[in-house]
Amino acid sequence: MSGLTAHGFFRAIVQTRxxxxxxxxxEFCGMKGKATSFDIxxxxxxxxxxxxxxxxxxxxxxxxxxxxxxxxxxxxNYKVDKNASNLRKQCSxxxxxLLFEDPTVDDSQINPFFLSMLGSITRACxxxxxxxxxxxxxxxNDWHADYEDSKKADGIILLGYGDYIDYEEKLQQLLxxxxxxxxxxxxxxxxxxxxxxxxxxxxxxxxxxxxxxLGYRSFAFIGIASDHAPEFFERYQGYIDVLAEHGxxxxxxxxxxxxxxxxxxxxxxxxxxxxxxxxxxxxxxxxLIAIGVIRAVQAAGLRVPEDxxxxxxxxxxxxxxxxxxxxxxxxxTTLAGEMLVVNLLKLIAQESISQTEIxxxxxxxRSCGSTQVTSTS
Numbered sequence: 001m002s003g004l005t006a007h008g009f010f011r012a013i014v015q016t017r018x019x020x021x022x023x024x025x026x027e028f029c030g031m032k033g034k035a036t037s038f039d040i041x042x043x044x045x046x047x048x049x050x051x052x053x054x055x056x057x058x059x060x061x062x063x064x065x066x067x068x069x070x071x072x073x074x075x076x077n078y079k080v081d082k083n084a085s086n087l088r089k090q091c092s093x094x095x096x097x098l099l100f101e102d103p104t105v106d107d108s109q110i111n112p113f114f115l116s117m118l119g120s121i122t123r124a125c126x127x128x129x130x131x132x133x134x135x136x137x138x139x140x141n142d143w144h145a146d147y148e149d150s151k152k153a154d155g156i157i158l159l160g161y162g163d164y165i166d167y168e169e170k171l172q173q174l175l176x177x178x179x180x181x182x183x184x185x186x187x188x189x190x191x192x193x194x195x196x197x198x199x200x201x202x203x204x205x206x207x208x209x210x211x212x213x214l215g216y217r218s219f220a221f222i223g224i225a226s227d228h229a230p231e232f233f234e235r236y237q238g239y240i241d242v243l244a245e246h247g248x249x250x251x252x253x254x255x256x257x258x259x260x261x262x263x264x265x266x267x268x269x270x271x272x273x274x275x276x277x278x279x280x281x282x283x284x285x286x287x288l289i290a291i292g293v294i295r296a297v298q299a300a301g302l303r304v305p306e307d308x309x310x311x312x313x314x315x316x317x318x319x320x321x322x323x324x325x326x327x328x329x330x331x332x333t334t335l336a337g338e339m340l341v342v343n344l345l346k347l348i349a350q351e352s353i354s355q356t357e358i359x360x361x362x363x364x365x366r367s368c369g370s371t372q373v374t375s376t377s
Contacts, residue, residue, distance in 0.1 A: 035076035096153035098137035100160030120337025155180035186230040193353045203329040203360035204238025216281040221255045223285025232285035265292025287312035305369035325365035
């Protein structure tokens with residue numbers, strides 16, 4: 001090979017012999033170490049930066065060149081060095097998911113509503129080439145120092161918050177530190193782009209409208225209705241708005257506080273009955289509360305829905321398996337998980353965000369007394 005390097009020789013025959021020559025070059029690379037992006041660039045007749053852009057599927061590289069580069073990379077068994085790539089981009093390639101501990105009947109301390117969202121978040125990260133670091137969050141922890149500032153994660157997804165009055169202070173610290181984060185639920189003051197949320201008020205309106213259409217005229221609400229739980233409060237406000245439009249005054253709709261557990265729903269319903277109230281329909285701030293309400297109604301010797309109709313909010317899996325199956329307002333957890341990841345990556349890349357709110361959907365089962373069941377799943 002006088003006057004021709006080994007690289008030059010392989011490049012020359014690749015252009016005429018195609019895959020067999022690429023295979024031979026791959027074996028040559030194996031003798032000298034694994035193939036590099038420079039090898040791909042040499043064989044493709046492009047710059048190394050073009051190879052890097054093509055392998056990231058950048059629109060700056062035309063499809064014909066991409067196809068050529070991908071074919072050569074495959075033949076050479078080229079693997080992207082993720083650590084080196086992330087180091088160059090000054091990022092970890094990892095997102096942190098922090099779950100707030102919730103009271104549960106088992107030891108998981110995870111609200112069942114978030115379990116299906118967790119799967120969606122994981123798939124969305126994988127689809128976009130990111131790892132996911134999952135941990136419980138504590139209000140006492142210094143989140144930005146533990147994750148983004150220490151380069152363990154490029155941004156944070158927050159699920160759950162307990163008492164929002166306490167939680168809001170922590171969000172303000174994240175804002176002050178310019179931490180990249182998104183959260184599910186209550187809106188971050190002054191920064192709606194940092195939150196993915198359901199249209200909770202609309203969900204409350206749907207519940208009230210449906211119950212009124214079924215002929216009910218005596219109502220109650222079980223769930224916190226204050227700034228300590230903004231999502232619950234919005235559901236209550238939507239519910240009350242529609243009832244008021246039909247001449248039912250807010251003071252005529254008893255409301256009893258309950259956090260999102262079956263036991264809290266059960267206890268609040270006992271308090272409701274002990275106070276002398278006998279509503280024909282109860283709307284609850286969550287499905288877990290609703291399941292507790294159903295049990296309390298049945299324990300009082302009453303029937304659901306014949307004596308008391310019950311409607312929940314969330315559409316967790318167990319909603320369709322309780323007795324009777326629970327009518328509820330569905331939050332799309334699959335879409336929510338996808339949007340949390342997409343919007344966080346946009347914030348990290350300093351791109352604009354167009355969608356932050358998800359519309360709820362009424363799921364009719366037997367607990368409301370309707371004969372027109374639209375979902376039994």
